[in-house]
Amino acid sequence: MKKYLPAKRAMLTFYILLAAAGTALDFIIYRYVSMLPAKLLRIISMVMWGLIIAVAVIVIPHYFIRSKFIITNNEIASAGGFFTYKNNYMPISSIKSVSVIVTPLGSVTGFNFAVINSLGARLLICFLKKSDLMEISQRLNMLISSREKNL
Numbered sequence: 001m002k003k004y005l006p007a008k009r010a011m012l013t014f015y016i017l018l019a020a021a022g023t024a025l026d027f028i029i030y031r032y033v034s035m036l037p038a039k040l041l042r043i044i045s046m047v048m049w050g051l052i053i054a055v056a057v058i059v060i061p062h063y064f065i066r067s068k069f070i071i072t073n074n075e076i077a078s079a080g081g082f083f084t085y086k087n088n089y090m091p092i093s094s095i096k097s098v099s100v101i102v103t104p105l106g107s108v109t110g111f112n113f114a115v116i117n118s119l120g121a122r123l124l125i126c127f128l129k130k131s132d133l134m135e136i137s138q139r140l141n142m143l144i145s146s147r148e149k150n151l
């Protein structure tokens with residue numbers, strides 16, 4: 001049994017993207033919505049930054065703390081969620097293919113994904129380190145090829 005957790009770099013990347021989006025929205029508000037009174041613009045900006053901080057403090061850490069992926073010799077389990085805790089299980093015997101998506105800056109950002117396909121189901125494993133993702137891919141491909149040889 002091997003347990004994988006989301007990459008902390010992905011969480012840091014989300015923080016950087018939130019700060020950039022907030023700064024861009026702030027610029028747009030003050031630059032292009034100048035027909036509103038300055039006091040109203042400040043209130044809109046404060047509400048926007050309050051929402052961004054709430055997402056950064058509550059939503060993102062909550063997702064990364066609760067998400068995990070477990071691979072055994074018999075099944076793959078994926079757990080996580082925000083409002084409800086969701087568990088997904090897929091037997092190794094039903095896996096037909098594994099697709100690995102490594103973004104161009106995947107080793108820096110942690111935005112790497114694996115899509116595990118079976119007949120009638122699909123399991124998405126998100127935000128893994130590149131080394132963990134390659135390890136999962138090699139292990140699953142080895143199990144699939146050994147299963148095919150035994151048939």
